[in-house]
Structure formats: C-alpha cells, structure tokens
Amino acid sequence: MKIKKSSLKQSFAKLSNTKVLVIGDLILDEYLIGSVERISPEAPVPVVWVRDEKQTLGGSGNVVQNLTSIGVNGIVFGRIGEDKAGENLERILLSNAVAKEDLVLLKSKTIPTILKTRIIASHQQVCRVDREEIIPLTKEEETEIIIQLKGKIKDASAVILSDYDKGYLTPSLIQAIIAVCNAEKKIVTVDPQVSHFFLYKNIHIMTPNHHEAGKALGKKLVTDAEIENACREIAKELTPDAMMITRGEKGMSIYERTTDLFYHIPTVAKEVFDVTGAGDTVITTYTAFVATGMSIKEAALVSNVSAGIVVGKLGAATVTQTEIEDALKNLGYLDEES
Template identity: 85%
Template sequence: MKIKKSFLHQTFAKLSKTKVLVIGDLILDEYLIGSVERISPEAPVPVVWVRSEKHTLGGSGNVVQNLTSIGVNGIVFGRIGLDRAGEQLESILMTNSVTKEDLVLLKSKTIPTILKTRVIASHQQVCRVDREEIVPLQPNEEKEILIQLREKIKECEAVILSDYDKGYLTPSLIQSVISLCNAEKKIVTVDPQVSHFFLYQNIHIMTPNHHEAGKALGKKLQTDADIESACREIADKITPDAMMITRGEKGMSIYERKSDVFYHIPTVAKEVFDVTGAGDTVITTYTAFVASGMSIKEAALVSNVSAGIVVGKLGAATVTQSEIEEALRILGYLDEAA
C-alpha cells in the first residue's frame, strides 16, 4: 500500500484545523540524567552523578504532546494534585500544548500528581521511582466533569480515552463519555487498560498491545491466526468499527469489523532505544489522521511508521509531520507521482 504525496499534504493541512479531546490519566515524567563512575560503599548499587534533569508529560499528557507535535489542537481533561508536580505539569501543558480555555483540570487537595522519576546513566535507565495514589473519582467529581465535557465536545472532531487505570477514568465515566461521543457523532478511540477492557462498548477503535489483549482473553497471542481470532472475539463483545493490536517487533494488526478484513503491517523501527510512549504515539497519530480524512488502513500505516520513529528516541518522545513524510518515503510507502 502507498499513500499519495499530494493526499498526505492535504491531510497535513487539515490537521491544523482538527481538534481532538483527550481525557484520561495525566502523569509527570521526571528524568535525572547523569553518569556512573563508582559503586556506592553503602550498598552494591551504582552512584549516579546527576548532570541534568528534565520534566515531560506522561500518560495522557504524552498523547496531548503528540497531537501538538503533528499540528493538531488539543483539549485536555484530567486530574492533578495541588502540589509542585501539578504546577509543573500544568505549566508544561499551557506552555507547549493547549490554551488555558482548553485545559480542564480537576485539582485535588488529597490526591497527589502522579510523578514517575527515571534515573538515566550512559543512555541506560538505572531505576524508576513512582509516586502516586490510585483513588477513583467521586460521583460528584464525575458529574462536574460531564457537565464541562458536554460543552467542550462540541468543539472537537474526535475523543481519545487514554486509560492508565490511575483512577480518573472510572467505569461509569468511561461509559458516560462514550455515550456522549456517540450522541454527538464524534470519533472515539481508546488506549485501554485490561481491568476496563470490555467496558469500551461501541467505539471507533481500541488499540491494545498483544500482551494486554491476550491477558484480557486469558490466552497468549503469538501468530497471525491468534491475533485475528482475538480481534474477532473482542470485536464481538464491544462492537467497534475496528480493532488494532500492536505487536512489538511484529508490527501491528488491524481488523475492520463490518467488512471482516485484516491488515498486518510489519514493524518499521530500525533501532529500538526506548519504547516509552509508543502506544501514545500510535493512538494519537491514528486518531488525528482518521479525523482528518484518512481511511482506517491509511491512518494505521501512518501510526505504525510514527511509532517506529519514536522508539528510536529517549523517553516519551513525539513525531513531526516532516519525520512522518520522510519515513514514508524511505520505506517506500509514499507515492510521489503527481
């Protein structure tokens, strides 16, 4: 399959006029970067001499970053704490990704902002420290979120549920959001959690990896036949327009339910440096390109290429329009004929 260069550029032009609402678990990623020259005298562990640090958006925040990177405007719904990490997360969102009007944050006095600290030395992750309290939203909080969502959803073409199972996307909120999307005729896509797997009823597409899909079904998924059987079984239960299962080094598989057609797209990653955020890139680029007029198969191809780009970068990275076009050209997926 090839994508015409002229059509790709037309789609790029539409991206800037496309708005996608992201709702889910916001995470602040902290990176402490340094070098190791000795082992601690206190315990047999390396001493990391920190030379720099950075903070980036993780969880659903990385989905928003990916939207911004490809030129799509985002609306953000999520929860943070009234703490320094929350201030940093909100600042990064407002500086790089969304306007104040499109940032709908529940600020909790009791639940801290989720903070994941990664210690990096010589391009290797030495350890990760997680600081989080997983507490579901209260009914009154869900009610307020839905009131705000009913207004903001009118401004967007698609909605992404970015579910990290950290308490924001409760079962009742998931079902209410999907019902609202269907009523407003908005594309709704889901990056799922196994614990909520069969709650995502009547969506456009769900994008689990093969481990998540296998765990939800209680079986290992290894061959193309396994994947196809799993897609059909899941689709029979949640009735989406399509199913996508990402498969690591084997690429991804897409199932269009109504036409009962499968596409198996091989991986395009040349070198895997860090898989952090690859799933975010897949659902972001897929959703944005479908919302801008691409077919399921075309958007899946773009999302696969995009994931292949970001796994060659450190941390929860993003991809740009120029990188996508260049990768499609190099891989032979771009038809450059007039």
C-alpha cells in the same frame, strides 16, 4: 500498501484545524540524567552523578505532546494535585499550545499529582521511582466532568481515552463519556487498560498491545491467526468500527469489523532505543489522521511509521509531520506520482 502523496498533503493541511479531546490519567515524567563511575560504599548499587534533569508530560499528557508535535490542537481533561508537580504539569501543558480555556483540570487537595522519576545513566535506565495514590473519582466529580465534557465536545473532531488505570477513568465515567461522544457523533479511540477492557463498547477503535489483548482474553497471542481470532472475539463483544493490536517487533494488525478485513503491517523500527510512550504515539497519530478523513488502513500505516520513529528516541518522544513524510518516502510507502 501505499499512501497517495496528495492524500498525505491534504491531511497535513487539515491538521491545524483539527481539535482532539484527550481525557485520561495525567502523569508528570521526571528524568535525572547522569553517569556512573563508582559503586556506593553503603550498598552494592551504582552512584549516579546527575548532570541534567528535565520534566515532561507522561500518561495522557504524552498524547497531548504528540498532538502538538504534528500540529493538532488539544482539549485536555484530567486530574492533578494541588502541589508543585501539579503546577509544573499544568505549566508544561500550557507550553504545549493547549489554550487555558481548553485545559479542564480537576485539582485535588488530597491526591498528589502522579510523578514518575526515571534515573538514567549512560543511556540506560537505572531505576524508576513512582509517587502516586490511585483513588477513583467520586460520583460528584464524575458528574461535573460530564457537564464540562458536554460543553467542550462540539469543538472536538475526535476523542481519545488514554486509560492508565490511575483512578480518573472509572467504569461509570468511561461509559458516560462514550455515550456523550456517540450522541454527538464524534470519533472515539481508546488506549485501554485490561481491567476496563470490555467496558469500551461502541467506539471507533481500540489499540491494545498483544500482551494486553491476550491477558483480557486469557490466552497468548503470537501468530497472525491468533491475533485475527482475538480481534474478531473482542469486536463481537465491543462492536467497534475497527480493532488494532500492536505487536512489538512484529508491527501491528488492524481489523475492520464492517468489512471483516485484516491488515498486518510489519514494524519499520530500525533501532529500538526506548519503547516508552510508543503506544501514545500510535493512538495519537492514528486518531488525528482519521479525523482529517484518512481511511483506517492509511491512518494505521501512518501510526506504525510514527511508532517506528519514536522508539529510536529517548523517553516519551514525539514525531513531526516532516519526519512522518520522510519515513513514508524512505520506506516506499508514499505514492509520489499522486
């Protein structure tokens, strides 16, 4: 399986004129980075001497970061709290080349911004502290979001539903969003939650990992045959154009429903340093490149290579066009003569 160099270059050229609408659960990721030199006298736990700290986008925000990194403009729908974390999250979104008019944020007085704090020592995560209140949107809020979506959807080439089950993507909102996208003939891709798994009907593609797909079906998915049967079973219920199941060290499997074809793509990760956000990279790069006109198979190959790059980095990392092209070339996936 190879991608023509001319096809890749054409897609790269189109990315800057591609706009992807991201709708889902926004999270602020905080990292406290330091070293451990002693155990606390108060309890048998390490004392982390913090030497650096940073905040970055998590959840659907990491999808936005991935879009920016490959040169794609984003339209962002999500919920934050009226708090310091919300201010920081909004500031970071704006710094990621999201235009203010393309930032459609529901700001809550009562629900705090989701904040996940990871404490890192010697390149290892010591612990994570979560601050969140999972409260679903009201019907009035859902109605307002759909009104805003109808006003923005025409500017988008594709729509990503980034579902972390934190209350923003309610069952009724999911169905309403897909209906609007289908009416406007927009590509819809979904990074799903098991609790909503069979609500994502009539989309372009869903990208669960094998644990999520297996849990939704009530069975373990290990072999290629089990993955293929699962894809067919899910596709029969949801009628997507395609299914993608990511499989960790086994790479990913893609099923084209209309042709009944499967592609099993092996992992290309040389060293797995941190899998945080790898799923976000997969759906982002796949969606962006399909939106430029790449085939399902080609876009899947790009997304697999991109995931292999980010797992070798710390935290919810991103990839660039240069990294993608270099990786495709080094792995022998790029047809240089085209």
